[in-house]
Amino acid sequence: MSEVVIIGAGPAGLAAALSASAFGARVVVLDAADDVGGQYWRHLPPERPSNHESLLHHGWATFQRMREALAADPNCTVVSSAHVWAIDRGAVHVLVGEADGSDRESRVYRPDALVLATGAFDRTLPVPGWDLPGVFTAGGAQALAKGERVAVGERVVVAGAGPFLLAVAASVVATGASVVGVYEASRATRLVRHWAARPWELAATPAKARELVGYAAVLVRHRIAYVAGHAVTAIEGRDRVESVTVSALDGSWRPIKGSERQLEADAVCLGHGFTPRLELAIAAGCRLSDRRFVEVDAEQRTSVASVFAAGEITGIGGVDLALAEGAIAGHVAAGGGIVDPALRVEVARRRVLRRFARRLARAHVIGENWATWLSDETIVCRCEDVSVADLAAARSATRSSGLRSLKLVSRAGLGPCQGRVCGRTVEALLSARAPEGRLGGASTDRRPIAMPIRLGELARDHEIEAGIPVKGQG
Amino acid sequence: MVARPVPPATDPIEPAASTPITILVNGERRAGVLGQTVAGIMLAADTLTWRTSPVGGRPRGAFCGIGVCFDCLVVVNGQRDVRACQRRARDGDVVEFEGPSQSEGE
Ligand SMILES: Cc1cc2nc3c(=O)[nH]c(=O)nc-3n(C[C@H](O)[C@H](O)[C@H](O)COP(=O)(O)OP(=O)(O)OC[C@H]3O[C@@H](n4cnc5c(N)ncnc54)[C@H](O)[C@@H]3O)c2cc1C
Ligand code: FES
Numbered sequence: 001m002s003e004v005v006i007i008g009a010g011p012a013g014l015a016a017a018l019s020a021s022a023f024g025a026r027v028v029v030l031d032a033a034d035d036v037g038g039q040y041w042r043h044l045p046p047e048r049p050s051n052h053e054s055l056l057h058h059g060w061a062t063f064q065r066m067r068e069a070l071a072a073d074p075n076c077t078v079v080s081s082a083h084v085w086a087i088d089r090g091a092v093h094v095l096v097g098e099a100d101g102s103d104r105e106s107r108v109y110r111p112d113a114l115v116l117a118t119g120a121f122d123r124t125l126p127v128p129g130w131d132l133p134g135v136f137t138a139g140g141a142q143a144l145a146k147g148e149r150v151a152v153g154e155r156v157v158v159a160g161a162g163p164f165l166l167a168v169a170a171s172v173v174a175t176g177a178s179v180v181g182v183y184e185a186s187r188a189t190r191l192v193r194h195w196a197a198r199p200w201e202l203a204a205t206p207a208k209a210r211e212l213v214g215y216a217a218v219l220v221r222h223r224i225a226y227v228a229g230h231a232v233t234a235i236e237g238r239d240r241v242e243s244v245t246v247s248a249l250d251g252s253w254r255p256i257k258g259s260e261r262q263l264e265a266d267a268v269c270l271g272h273g274f275t276p277r278l279e280l281a282i283a284a285g286c287r288l289s290d291r292r293f294v295e296v297d298a299e300q301r302t303s304v305a306s307v308f309a310a311g312e313i314t315g316i317g318g319v320d321l322a323l324a325e326g327a328i329a330g331h332v333a334a335g336g337g338i339v340d341p342a343l344r345v346e347v348a349r350r351r352v353l354r355r356f357a358r359r360l361a362r363a364h365v366i367g368e369n370w371a372t373w374l375s376d377e378t379i380v381c382r383c384e385d386v387s388v389a390d391l392a393a394a395r396s397a398t399r400s401s402g403l404r405s406l407k408l409v410s411r412a413g414l415g416p417c418q419g420r421v422c423g424r425t426v427e428a429l430l431s432a433r434a435p436e437g438r439l440g441g442a443s444t445d446r447r448p449i450a451m452p453i454r455l456g457e458l459a460r461d462h463e464i465e466a467g468i469p470v471k472g473q474g
Numbered sequence: 475m476v477a478r479p480v481p482p483a484t485d486p487i488e489p490a491a492s493t494p495i496t497i498l499v500n501g502e503r504r505a506g507v508l509g510q511t512v513a514g515i516m517l518a519a520d521t522l523t524w525r526t527s528p529v530g531g532r533p534r535g536a537f538c539g540i541g542v543c544f545d546c547l548v549v550v551n552g553q554r555d556v557r558a559c560q561r562r563a564r565d566g567d568v569v570e571f572e573g574p575s576q577s578e579g580e
Contacts, residue, residue: 032541034562042540044509045509045562046509047507047508047509048489048507048509048510050485050487050488050490051489051490052487055486098561099560099561100553100561101553121542131527131534132533133535134522136538137537137539137543139539140538140539140540141539143539144514144517144539147514147539148479148514148517148518149480149485150477150478150479150518151478151479151480152477176480239533267476267477382543383528383544384527384528385528385532415528415544416544416555417542417543417544417545420542420543421537421543452557
């Protein structure tokens with residue numbers, strides 16, 4: 001019986017676990033969160049039960065089915081609160097216990113095959129004032145709404161790019177807050193061009209289409225304006241958000257002078273797409289694509305033998321694509337083949353959904369002149385307080401375009417988040433100013449330690465060699 | 475109050491009864507329910523800020539809500555650098571705001 005470890009219990013990881021087990025593997029699923037579901041099915045903890053939590057979700061029944069199947073499956077073990085901090089030549093190093101605890105159990109797994117399903121997090125472009133209290137990432141506001149039942153404000157502005165903004169607006173409205181407006185940076189002409197192209201493709205993804213229609217209905221019902229070609233280009237307030245400036249953008253996301261409007265608001269949700277969580281894939285040695293996702297072949301294999309990847313780390317495509325990719329990855333990781341009848345449906349769905357994902361990416365691609373809305377004082381790196389001007393000064397001081405030396409001089413990306421929030425922005429700002437337009441191929445994605453660990457936990461020399469149990473044993 | 479909990483009585487999901495807990499935040503008692511994170515309890519009381527950035531002393535609280543940004547670090551029961559958005563609060567937890575000292579583990 002082959003042993004498969006899956007990292008990530010979001011849609012992709014859950015699907016991978018079930019299909020690997022169905023093919024006969026013994027499976028362990030590791031996730032840092034204290035319950036399964038990932039970002040899409042982020043929900044209230046068991047201590048806070050309710051009668052109709054499904055109202056906050058799409059595909060809740062699917063999730064319940066998967067969760068129950070996993071719990072009942074003797075060959076699948078889910079380890080929650082499992083913080084995978086390193087992968088080293090096939091060994092998966094994990095700390096199991098409370099988030100940022102100090103006395104967690106240190107384990108190492110050495111499976112026959114590994115499926116990476118670590119998902120993605122919000123990409124947030126800086127805006128003057130974006131570090132004021134009351135500004136949240138779009139996903140963060142949603143996570144607080146779904147996972148805490150907290151409304152981030154009374155008058156909430158949702159802004160950025162991508163269809164995800166609609167989901168966020170719907171989640172915020174469901175907390176009883178009012179959404180002042182949804183501002184999508186891409187212009188209507190671009191949206192229509194990509195969204196309306198080849199309508200039969202849209203028709204082939206009924207679940208996604210239904211979900212989007214559902215969000216649109218929420219906006220209509222609550223009379224929330226959806227304004228394309230506009231962005232929040234500044235956020236104002238003394239100690240917290242008091243207002244935002246909304247500007248019309250040209251096709252390159254440059255604010256159009258004279259179009260500014262100030263709106264009263266007490267919270268802002270910003271999201272400009274997603275960044276894949278690549279650190280473990282990079283640690284495992286997986287090759288990345290030009291667009292900086294994990295490169296996979298038709299069987300969801302990465303460039304490293306016995307390491308597979310599925311879900312948003314291979315490209316942003318939404319829940320259904322994550323499910324299809326996960327099912328394929330799990331099946332092949334367990335020893336199956338792509339041509340097996342068990343995968344026929346998933347392979348066909350993946351093809352359709354990838355096309356859909358590509359058109360979304362094109363419709364909402366970040367405009368090349370977004371940085372023109374920054375001011376010199378705008379903070380770029382929130383951890384280390386590095387401003388746009390600091391970054392520029394570091395550049396001229398080092399007279400080098402090497403990302404490493406620029407980071408060391410400016411300290412951008414060297415704080416506790418290790419550049420997760422600002423990394424791609426720092427790269428974009430520096431390479432725009434670098435004469436050769438790039439940074440010697442360096443990137444901010446590499447993080448040798450994927451999860452925070454305490455020195456004490458490392459020093460204690462008792463990592464447990466964890467077997468992959470049949471449930472109830474070990 | 476701006477940031478606030480969804481009132482259970484009108485929440486369409488119809489929450490069942492929850493278990494009240496109390497934590498101490500800088501010596502002040504804060505009420506919450508079991509299952510909330512430390513950040514959840516703070517935000518539910520419209521506390522948006524519990525840390526200052528190391529260089530500019532700018533206010534920070536929760537930003538990403540999913541454990542990625544590290545804006546939300548607090549001291550919990552004497553332990554520094556705990557992400558408030560990831561840590562479930564337990565009755566009697568003692569939460570303090572972080573001073574600007576060197577962070578542990580670097
Ligand atoms: C906050 C947020 C909210 C979102 N909400 C929506 C939505 O409403 N609608 C929508 O269409 N899309 C949403 N998305 C996009 C979403 O990422 C996908 O639709 C879907 O969840 C992707 O599934 P996945 O399985 O690839 O990854 P995810 O669901 O992101 O799951 C990845 C899992 O891996 C775990 N993980 C990552 N690194 C480690 C590690 N080192 N150790 C242990 N565990 C690890 C994480 O804890 C997570 O549970 C959201 C994204 C974010 C960030
Ligand atoms: S709010 Fe980002 S890590 Fe807690």
